[in-house]
Amino acid sequence: MFKNLLENLKLNPPLVHNITNYVTVNDCANIILAAGGSPLMADDIEEVEDIVSISSALYINIGTLNKRTVESMVKAGKKANHIGIPVVLDPVGVGASKLRNEAVKTLIENVKFSVIKGNMSEIKAMYTNAKNTGGVDAKEEDMVNSDNIHSAIEFVKKVSKRFNSVIAATGAIDIVSDGNKVTLIKNGHPMMSRITGTGCMTGSVIGVYLGSNKEDAFASTVIAITSMGLAGEKAYEKVTEKKEGLSNFRTYLIDAISLMDLKTLEEGAKIENR
Template sequence: MFEKILKNLKSNPPLVHNITNYVTVNDCANVILAAGASPLMADDINEVEDIVSISNVLYINVGTLNARTVEAMVKAGKKANELDLPVILDPVGVGASKLRNESVEKLINEIDFSVIKGNMSEIKALYTNAKNTGGVDVQEDDLINDENIEESINFIKKVSGKFNCTIAATGVIDIVTDSERVSLIRNGNDMMSKITGTGCMAGSLVATYCGSNKNEIFDATVMAITVMGLSGEKAYRKIVEKSEGTGSFRTYLIDAVSLMDFKALKEGAKIESR
């Protein structure tokens, strides 16, 4: 899987259209570049169709939501569907507010998504319309662990079936499913939760790999989540070795993405198929 996905990325590096948030937009752009693709950040409603038309994939992230960008997201998503391009959704903080819930519902009703990526609280809020009191962070009761892994897998498979797309539920254990295939990914490090943007960067990587592998959406998603987690492990080892902190961790994280290759993935990936 890894070799094919990497080969496609190197031979056909995608142009990744991001409509994302202003907190992590620079991180998203840099991680896309680090992976070997090209980022394009454009959210004006008057140009999104033109930008989608020259892109290979669309990444929608609702982190800093407003009414103007929602309309641009819908317009871009419909154009991407028309062109048969992968569309990735990161429903950041869904469940935290009425605006967020209504906006994400509108996006899902009007756009066919290839992948939805979020933490377990966001995925639950998406599926049940329940309130998510944790904001953008996963609630403690929703953490994926070995005790609730079977229950979590079954639930996420239901979500995948409902929305007819691949679901990536991220956490200490990541779960990726297309309702039939399931991969558990145990890469990553606690330090990743100490800086802003790691979730958004993971979404950008999903878009990047899907952009070059639109017929292998599930495998591309598994690879993207694995690359992000493994890069976090490598970055953590660096800061421990050099007695450095969170600022250096962010830099080393992007470094690790840029240096990721088949050998590193083969040796470091912790993936279990179910």
């Protein structure tokens, strides 16, 4: 699976249009470049259709939400659907406010998403359209572990079928499903949660692989999340070895994505197909 995805990425490097939050926009741009794509950040409603028209994929992230960008997101998403390029949604913090719930509801009603990625609390809030989170982090009771893994898998499959999208519920154990197939990913390191933007960067990397592998949203999501988890592990190894801190961890994370190859993935991927 990994070999074909990587070959397609090398042969057809994608231009990924990001309508994302201003906290992590620079990180998203850099991780797209590191992964082998080209980033384009544009959210003004007067140009989003033009930008989508020249792009390979669209990544929508509601991290720093306002009503102006919701209109741009809908317009860009509709254009992407019309011309047949994939769209990724990251419903950051959905459940934390009425505005976020309404924005996600509007987006899902108007745009077909190839992939929806979020932590389990966000996925649950999106599914129920209810206030369910205390911020952008998953609640403790929503953490996936060996005791609740079966029910978590069945829930993600149900969400995928309802929204007709690949669902990626991220956490210590990532669950990716297209409603039938399920892959569990156990790569990553807790230090990833101590720097801003690793979730947003993961969404951008999904956009990169999806932009070059439009017919396989499921596999593109699996390789993107696995790559980010592996990069986090390698970054942690480096900062530990050199007795460095979080800013260097962020740099090494981007470095590891830029150096990701088939051998690294095949040797380091901790994935399980269910």
